[in-house]
Amino acid sequence: MSRARASGMTGLASALLALGLHAPATAAAEVGPGDVQQAINSLARTDGVVGAIGELYVDGRRKGQGSAGTRLLGGKGGRIPPASRYRIASQTKLMEATVVLQLVGEGKLGLDDKLSSLLPGVAGHDHVEGAGKITVRDLIRHTSGIPDFAEGGRFDVFDFTTAYEPIDLVRAARALPQGELGQYRYSTTNYVLLGMIIERVTGHDRAAEFQRRLFAPLGMKSTYLATKVSDQIKGPHGHGYHPDAQGRPRDVDRLNATSYGAEGAISTAHDVSAFFRAFNQGKLVPPELQKQLPRPFPELCGGTVSSASGGLPGISSVTFSSADGRTQLALAATLKVDNEKAMAVGDAMKKAAAAVLCPGQ
Template sequence: MTEGDGRTRTYTAGVGDRATGAGVPRDGQVRIGSNTKVFTAVVLLQLVGEGRLGLDDLVEKHLPGVVRGDGFDGRKITVRQLLQHTSGIPDYEAEVGEAIEQGRYVEPREVLEIAFRHPATSTDGKTFHYSNTNYVLAGLIVEKVARRPLAEEIDRRVVRALGLRHTYFPAPRDRGIREAHPHGYHQDAVGGALRDVTAIDPSAAWAAGQMVSTNSDMNRFFSALLGGRLLRDEQLRAMRTTVPVGDSGAGYGLGLMSRPLSCGGVYWGHGGDITGFETRGGVGPDGRAVSIAVTTDPADYAVTERLEGLVDQVLCR
């Protein structure tokens, strides 16, 4: 947890390695899953602020001929709709879990082929439907416009700019976690055995979920973003302009989520799930930031609800 004045507190619980009983490293590195989407969106929005592309550009302009499928077409979908998950483009996530656990490197174009076998989730361009495919496409657009690899742009424009010393985008076929870290575990079903899945190849997640960070770095990142240190005012306003996430009370902007607080107002963040790890957190109205990581990707959604409840409790205390 990071207070608005910069004071930090770190808490750990449980064990970091079930085989040895070793403790959880203090502020250790974890896989941050879909929090990666915020980094991807920030870089793309920086390029928008530089006049190198527009949010209302059609995807076809930057990725000609790439997006074609049953009910979706890159000639009718905008960059904004990708970032806000209103494109209707189907997800691929359910079909790559085995590749991730096997440690198999997966190219971005391969996950697009998987996703494009399925029909559109909506066709009105307004309905929110979460799809990792949107952010793979956003990452490809960054690379096309910047003419540099996405990982390099994230590192240069965000990680090094903010001094996030424990945050990185794993290199191709990099299955480990570089610094001190807890092990991550997977449970196939509620009550099932926990399998150690710390060493995976996260490439299938790429621009949608590949990065590694720490809780303190994530607090610093979200605080800097919402404090205006990464984006110009116009792009930050666009990022915080949301559509409803079903009837949950949450809103999804351009890679940034708002969630209601029990004490009033909302907090801004995202959250992430990837094989072995789950992360939740964000920044509240008074500038207090909290990040929580657990070292399982549980089969029971009640665990996620408890994590979000804990974020609420900390931000409302």
């Protein structure tokens, strides 16, 4: 099973939190735990879902939680603990962009710095076409034209033994048609390169910088960045499944973090809510730098709530957050179908969020 088929996930442009909105607090402050559980019950009934969890936070305090479905396929394993860990997938990219923009704010990096000067080996070996023109800003905003390495179908979802270096993923992208510089084209390769830049500029590995700059300061004690060839989620959690070549669902509780690393953060509803609360309240990146991030249209509650979402084989996750940063609803659903067939899950998550955050609308 190629990763290209598995990666029918929402991209960063539709995943990033809308910034700079000035709106009143949502109705979430009045929502009770039963409302969250009812929404999760509805989400778990969606075709392709094995189990679903969610937690609602207002001003950092949990106001509701829910769990439905089961931890394992076939109704086995009991319910998933609502506070358990799950893969946040492409939401990791917003965290990485935040780290990069912090480095820019510290003067260690420039938005207009060229890829060729930051990673001369990449340019010298022609691993990226037009590296002398591509900037840090282009990588963050997916306007570099660099293809997504996953589109080549080289990386197998069920390969838990092959260790890849980031440059291997970049080389795989080089074999694919280059897009036009300045035009939006969602590509995880951009964030592989940003990770390489973080490590070169700081002298530390990416996981250490995430821990030092985000996880530790924000009290995200249950969050970590997966880095190993065969990474499993720590502690009790829901298992996701992905169809093999015969269409049979196979457990993908393990994923190869050396090819999925750009999307590799593992977190909880509490922790990911802490990140979005701090981010949306301007505590992580100065406002002038926040504007460098893509700005999707707000989705819910009359434009006061937006979402950050991600998908990997076996998992779909989304965090809804109010524009003022006070309210977050974090949802995760384990799957038994591939992401392309699970688009309805995203719709169900949005419906669940609307029921909790803006009832009556």
